[in-house]
């Protein structure tokens with residue numbers, strides 16, 4: 001089975017890529033599998049696409065193999081698109097999912113349900129030695145719940161209700177999430193490349 005390196009240290013993402021790439025017969029390795037630390041890659045871009053390319057290229061430069069990176073996050077309309085590219089570090093550098101969700105819920109405390117529209121965005125970059133990097137994006141529309149519910153998934157899943165559902169993403173099974181997620185839609189756009197790998 002072919003193996004692909006995902007330049008991420010987020011175990012939640014790794015698990016989803018493992019599930020989603022199984023359909024292409026591709027096994028997943030991540031930066032969590034290497035003892036040797038590639039120093040924390042700084043996400044200095046202003047868009048998900050820029051940050052995905054930065055992460056993929058940094059790891060590709062280091063290992064000299066094709067690398068995939070995922071930069072993703074939550075855009076909330078009532079907060080002018082925040083937390084956006086700052087999703088992981090919204091409540092501070094320690095990247096605490098619970099604190100991040102609490103901050104969002106606090107900021108939306110006076111915002112009624114119909115004005116809590118939001119979306120998950122996922123940019124996936126593929127960087128290869130001596131070739132141009134390309135980036136594709138997927139989106140999952142929804143809204144922010146009034147309180148956190150559910151235990152599946154990761155990140156902001158307990159406060160995100162996908163459009164058309166009455167459950168939070170964290171109340172969806174992984175199979176359900178993987179058929180509607182921003183990550184799923186981004187991966188559909190790199191299908192050709194994935195099929196060439198296996």
Ligand SMILES: O=c1nc[nH]c2c1ncn2[C@H]1C[C@H](O)[C@@H](COP(=O)(O)OP(=O)(O)OP(=O)(O)O)O1
Pocket residue numbers: 007008009010013043070071072073074087088089100120153154155156157181183
């Ligand atoms: O499916 C998702 N369900 C819930 N939350 C999600 C999802 N996808 C991204 N998110 C949130 C988590 C984190 O707050 C931010 C990603 O930030 P992002 O910089 O891309 O990832 P990260 O720093 O955790 O790991 P890394 O940069 O090593 O890939 O958006």
Ligand SMILES: [Mg+2]
Pocket residue numbers: 043088
């Ligand atoms: Mg990050």
